[in-house]
Amino acid sequence: AKEAGRGCYCAFASQMDAEIRRRSTIEAEMRDGLTQGLFYPRYQPIIDLRTGHVTGFELLARWRREDAEIGPDQFIPIAEECGLLNTLMLDLLDRACSETRDWTVPASIAINISPGQLRDDWLSHKILSVLARTGFPPQRLTVEITENALIVDAEKAHHAIESLKNQGVQLALDDFGTGYASIQHLRMLPFDKIKIDRSFVDSLNESTEKLRIVRAILGLAGTLELPVVAEGIETLETAEMLRSLGCAQGQGYLFGRPMDKEEVERWLADGVM
Ligand code: C2E
Ligand code: CA
Ligand code: CA
Ligand code: CA
Secondary structure, three states, X not given: OHHHHHHHHHHHHHHHHHHHHHHHHHHHHHHHHHHHOOEEEEEEEEEEOOOOOEEEEEEEEXXXXXXXXXXXXXXXXXXXXXXXXXXXXXHHHHHHHHHHOOOOOOOEEEEEOOHHHHXXXXXXXXXXXXXXXXXXXXXXXXXXXXXXXXXHOHHHHXXXXXXXXXXXXXXXXXXXXXXXXXXXXXXXXXOOEEEEOHHHHOOHHHOHHHHHHHHHHHHHHHHOOOOEEEOOOOOHHHHHHHHHOOOOEEOOOOOXXXXXXXXXXXXXXXXXX
């Protein structure tokens, strides 16, 4: 029994070892990727459901690694653990501000900020200096945060958000309906819009429960006079349903996938919308 136990421990230790090695390899690769510009933004259009016009784009991070495109779910948590996430975000923002300046629509850009990112006391200052340096109007930037951001460190989150809002940056509550204490948070912070999570939008036409939830969210948002963006719209039917329920904006594969700069420029030129 004793030996088995020791064997067990050894296996565990070497597993941990492998995990640590894997992490530090990825961390080193990420640092290289950052200096070589291998992280880049994709932009997904956000559409006014009444007019069909594009109102802005959400910036979604990607990583070109060994000729494959890696999605954020795979590297954002590691970047966060290594303390690289704000550097990465500022790099992408810088690129986005320069890349989108000459687009034919005065597009607004939405960026995602994870809860942990708000712990950096200098975050708002850093964001605002990227905007100043690239000449991007703060009124055209939206910061998307999830409810959990407010639970992690409410005071710091407030401080960072207030200083961004004072300069005209817009604030969106992301993934609404998936977190906790939603209504309380809506009253605590100066949000400009609410995004309904994809899980409620997806197959909305087949679920009366989802329909009820979406209706309730729209009712609440209406009372607070906040416009709503529905994410993950894949069919015309869903878009039409949301529009008739009073949802102002939508985002999803129906309108456009996350695209790189050249794809967006072609998409805009084609007048798809
Ligand atoms: P999110 O903020 O909820 O972003 C929406 C996600 O839904 C994106 O996934 C987008 O590609 C996907 N999506 C949009 N429309 C559709 C649709 O019609 N159908 C389906 N099936 N999916 C759709 P993505 O790009 O993989 O991003 C995943 C998450 O990673 C984002 O979720 C966001 O929380 C996070 N993320 C992305 N970029 C960044 C970043 O620069 N910083 C931080 N902190 N987080 C980021
Ligand atoms: Ca988002
Ligand atoms: Ca979202
Ligand atoms: Ca989501």
